[in-house]
Amino acid sequence: MTDAPSDSGRSAVAAPLVEASGLSWSVAHARIVDSIDLAVGRGELVGIIGPNGAGKTTLIRLLSGGLTPTAGEVRLSGRPLRELSARERARRVAYMSQESAQALPFTVMEVLLMGRYPHLGRFERESASDLERAHEILAAVGLRGFENRIMAELSGGERQLVLFAKALVQETDVLMLDEPSSSLDIGHQDRIFSMTQAIARGGRAVVASVHNLSVAAEYCTRLVLLDRGTVAASGPAEAVIRPELLDRVYGVRTLVTPSTATGSLTVTVVPGRALGRTTRVHLIGGAGSAVNLTRELYRMGYRLSGGIAHEYDSDEKLWRSLALYVESVGAFSRISDEDVARASRTVEESDVTILCSFPVGTGNLGNLKLARHARRLIVVDPAPGDVERAFFMPEAEELFRQLCRNATLLSYQDILSTMAEGRQSADTEGWAGRRSGPEAIRG
Amino acid sequence: MKTKPAPAFAFLSLVLVAAMVLAVGVGAVPVPPISVLSMAARALGLHIFAAPDATTAIIISQLRLPRVVAAVLVGCSLAVCGVVMQGLFRNPMASPEILGVSAGGSLGAVVAITSGLAAVSQLLMPVLTIAGALLATTLIYLLSSSRGTTSLLFIIIAGMAISALCGGLTSGLLLFARQYEVSQYVFWTMGGLDGRTWQHVLFSAPVLLPGVLALIFFSRELNLFSLGEEGAHSLGVHVERVKRVLLALSAVITGVAISVSGPIGFVGLLVPHLLRMLVGPDHRRLIPASALGGGLFLVVCDLVGRSIAPPFEIRVGIITAVIGSPYLLSLLIRTQRRAAGAR
Numbered sequence: 213m214t215d216a217p218s219d220s221g222r223s224a225v226a227a228p229l230v231e232a233s234g235l236s237w238s239v240a241h242a243r244i245v246d247s248i249d250l251a252v253g254r255g256e257l258v259g260i261i262g263p264n265g266a267g268k269t270t271l272i273r274l275l276s277g278g279l280t281p282t283a284g285e286v287r288l289s290g291r292p293l294r295e296l297s298a299r300e301r302a303r304r305v306a307y308m309s310q311e312s313a314q315a316l317p318f319t320v321m322e323v324l325l326m327g328r329y330p331h332l333g334r335f336e337r338e339s340a341s342d343l344e345r346a347h348e349i350l351a352a353v354g355l356r357g358f359e360n361r362i363m364a365e366l367s368g369g370e371r372q373l374v375l376f377a378k379a380l381v382q383e384t385d386v387l388m389l390d391e392p393s394s395s396l397d398i399g400h401q402d403r404i405f406s407m408t409q410a411i412a413r414g415g416r417a418v419v420a421s422v423h424n425l426s427v428a429a430e431y432c433t434r435l436v437l438l439d440r441g442t443v444a445a446s447g448p449a450e451a452v453i454r455p456e457l458l459d460r461v462y463g464v465r466t467l468v469t470p471s472t473a474t475g476s477l478t479v480t481v482v483p484g485r486a487l488g489r490t491t492r493v494h495l496i497g498g499a500g501s502a503v504n505l506t507r508e509l510y511r512m513g514y515r516l517s518g519g520i521a522h523e524y525d526s527d528e529k530l531w532r533s534l535a536l537y538v539e540s541v542g543a544f545s546r547i548s549d550e551d552v553a554r555a556s557r558t559v560e561e562s563d564v565t566i567l568c569s570f571p572v573g574t575g576n577l578g579n580l581k582l583a584r585h586a587r588r589l590i591v592v593d594p595a596p597g598d599v600e601r602a603f604f605m606p607e608a609e610e611l612f613r614q615l616c617r618n619a620t621l622l623s624y625q626d627i628l629s630t631m632a633e634g635r636q637s638a639d640t641e642g643w644a645g646r647r648s649g650p651e652a653i654r655g
Numbered sequence: 656m657k658t659k660p661a662p663a664f665a666f667l668s669l670v671l672v673a674a675m676v677l678a679v680g681v682g683a684v685p686v687p688p689i690s691v692l693s694m695a696a697r698a699l700g701l702h703i704f705a706a707p708d709a710t711t712a713i714i715i716s717q718l719r720l721p722r723v724v725a726a727v728l729v730g731c732s733l734a735v736c737g738v739v740m741q742g743l744f745r746n747p748m749a750s751p752e753i754l755g756v757s758a759g760g761s762l763g764a765v766v767a768i769t770s771g772l773a774a775v776s777q778l779l780m781p782v783l784t785i786a787g788a789l790l791a792t793t794l795i796y797l798l799s800s801s802r803g804t805t806s807l808l809f810i811i812i813a814g815m816a817i818s819a820l821c822g823g824l825t826s827g828l829l830l831f832a833r834q835y836e837v838s839q840y841v842f843w844t845m846g847g848l849d850g851r852t853w854q855h856v857l858f859s860a861p862v863l864l865p866g867v868l869a870l871i872f873f874s875r876e877l878n879l880f881s882l883g884e885e886g887a888h889s890l891g892v893h894v895e896r897v898k899r900v901l902l903a904l905s906a907v908i909t910g911v912a913i914s915v916s917g918p919i920g921f922v923g924l925l926v927p928h929l930l931r932m933l934v935g936p937d938h939r940r941l942i943p944a945s946a947l948g949g950g951l952f953l954v955v956c957d958l959v960g961r962s963i964a965p966p967f968e969i970r971v972g973i974i975t976a977v978i979g980s981p982y983l984l985s986l987l988i989r990t991q992r993r994a995a996g997a998r
Contacts, residue, residue, distance in 0.1 A: 273885075276889060277888075277889075278885055278889060297893075298888070298892060298893045298894075299891040300891075301891060302889065302890050302891025303891070305889075306889070307889035309883075309885055309889070314881075314882075314883070316882070316936075317931070317935075318878070318881065318936055318937070322878075322937060323882075326879055326890060327890065329875060329879060329890045329891060329892070330890060334872065382890070
């Protein structure tokens with residue numbers, strides 16, 4: 213589509229589509245973007261990530277020619293950006309701004325055809341193929357049939373999709389997207405990034421600033437992490453989406469885990485932890501029954517341990533990622549009496565032991581035996597929707613009845629409110645509220 | 656709501672011509688439309704109707720026609736400049752008055768009147784009006800531009816300041832003026848087309864017609880400006896250059912237009928608003944439609960002013976305001992009701 217740029221001296225093949233060197237932009241002595249070097253070649257989708265105020269938008273605007281750098285320069289296929297005429301620039305770079313979704317009186321089609329402006333002469337009208345292309349792109353972003361709708365009457369997300377389509381109608385080799393999915397639902401976010409990925413793979417270059425780190429990790433071929441105007445890290449997602457880098461730049465504790473469903477990296481922020489609690493709490497779980505309690509008690513600052521868990525169980529994985537002390541056995545193996553004996557030390561040292569609600573069979577019968585060692589035992593009363601407490605052997609049910617006689621049966625919410633007040637250490641009578649009986653057994 | 660553009664243009668052109676024929680015919684000496692058509696045909700070389708008598712011919716060609724043509728020119732210019740300013744500032748309330756054109760023009764006019772220059776030649780007052788208008792605009796432009804960019808927000812602020820300054824100077828001059836000079840000035844500010852001759856037309860048309868045509872050339876850029884300056888820039892519009900050209904053209908055209916008629920309010924606001932409803936927001940249709948509509952509106956207003964209470968003439972500026980403002984209000988209320996009903 214776009215003719216090969218005629219370069220003086222440099223080979224067009226060797227020069228990357230976008231190349232920034234020593235790019236800086238300052239306002240009133242504050243360096244918003246500071247000596248950034250970046251090269252983006254055909255087929256690349258580069259994600260710019262970083263906290264608010266890191267300079268993502270400024271960098272995108274510098275790269276697309278919307279701002280003139282105070283130092284350094286941008287080259288497009290080897291030609292300095294500032295030497296290009298406005299029209300020539302617009303035939304090479306399309307820019308989608310973050311806050312451009314205004315309520316325009318124009319129809320969707322009229323807005324899309326604005327994207328043809330740099331390709332048309334002053335008195336030239338849009339051709340039939342221009343129209344056809346606009347229709348196709350509109351359908352591709354999922355807005356088929358929206359041609360004659362007025363922009364002002366669309367939702368914010370729909371307007372954003374139209375502006376994305378307009379950038380595609382511009383048919384440039386380079387796309388600069390500033391937060392392209394900021395007001396989109398996850399379905400449209402996926403669509404916009406899948407399309408962007410396909411566009412890059414088709415031999416164009418895309419640079420996008422992305423707030424959502426998991427999205428950035430999933431779709432971008434390369435990430436650039438900005439920290440106060442400079443590049444803190446750059447490379448493939450696995451090299452950039454790392455807690456030690458993110459924690460420093462974003463100033464929070466993060467957890468990076470591959471998603472169970474897709475294998476792509478998921479970034480979560482570990483909640484801030486209250487300090488100063490010395491109470492030790494042991495959690496007996498399994499099948500993910502301890503996940504919510506673990507998270508909440510961890511945040512309250514309790515010193516937690518967990519087990520006996522089967523390896524790769526979701527409880528075990530969470531405990532490991534939070535670096536808790538975990539008693540564990542191999543996946544699918546039976547918890548033996550030796551395992552119980554080994555773990556009983558931990559349970560005996562804990563001020564409180566919480567028995568979560570999980571099904572019991574031969575494999576994890578040991579966990580009920582372990583609960584007998586508790587100094588104080590709380591039995592979780594499952595709410596509808598929680599993991600059901602089921603017993604696949606009569607022995608287990610009998611054991612559970614015995615446990616309940618000396619335990620407190622509390623719902624998840626009650627446990628949280630009690631633990632939040634810290635009553636478990638000061639006031640032993642606090643537990644005496646609801647003595648449980650066999651009626652607590654379900655299943 | 657939006658009609659097809661071609662019928663809209665045909666309709667506007669037809670009504671404009673009909674209004675012009677009617678306006679030439681109505682007056683102290685009624686002229687039948689057939690005489691007007693006959694003269695028009697003769698001017699085109701078609702001798703199909705009997706020639707009107709000599710008096711009628713002179714009334715038509717020397718008194719009525721220049722006045723009607725001036726009305727079309729001024730109305731067309733004011734409406735088009737209104738559209739352009741509204742597009743540029745992305746605000747339906749914008750008008751060339753932001754650029755200090757009216758305030759500067761008024762200062763020029765009062766200088767012409769109090770210095771006695773207005774009495775020397777019929778053309779000196781328009782010349783001084785233009786000079787005042789351009790001086791004010793240039794000042795505002797220079798104040799709002801720094802390092803190669805012009806801030807539209809700053810233009811509004813600087814425009815208010817310079818307009819206030821011009822207003823103060825005008826009042827100061829009037830304070831020392833003679834009673835009849837003050838009357839003459841007040842009369843001028845009402846805006847009027849009485850006694851406009853071919854001289855006025857010949858003097859203004861070479862500026863107004865090419866100016867309006869040039870503004871039509873920028874329709875597509877004005878459309879892109881609706882995306883914001885950043886959006887227009889990213890699509891390849893040379894934003895600063897286009898902004899400068901449009902501001903300068905609007906100031907010159909409005910300055911020349913009000914030098915012919917005096918300041919006439921509401922044309923630049925009402926006409927574009929109406930036509931936006933008829934042809935939509937696309938400037939490629941809106942600007943030509945406003946050119947026709949503006950001319951039509953002023954011809955009709957002038958006609959009304961002349962025929963309400965003959966032999967007295969009610970000045971056209973008064974008519975545009977009195978017809979214009981209630982009509983604009985009723986339109987606004989109706990659109991709001993419709994929007995509320997649709998929801």
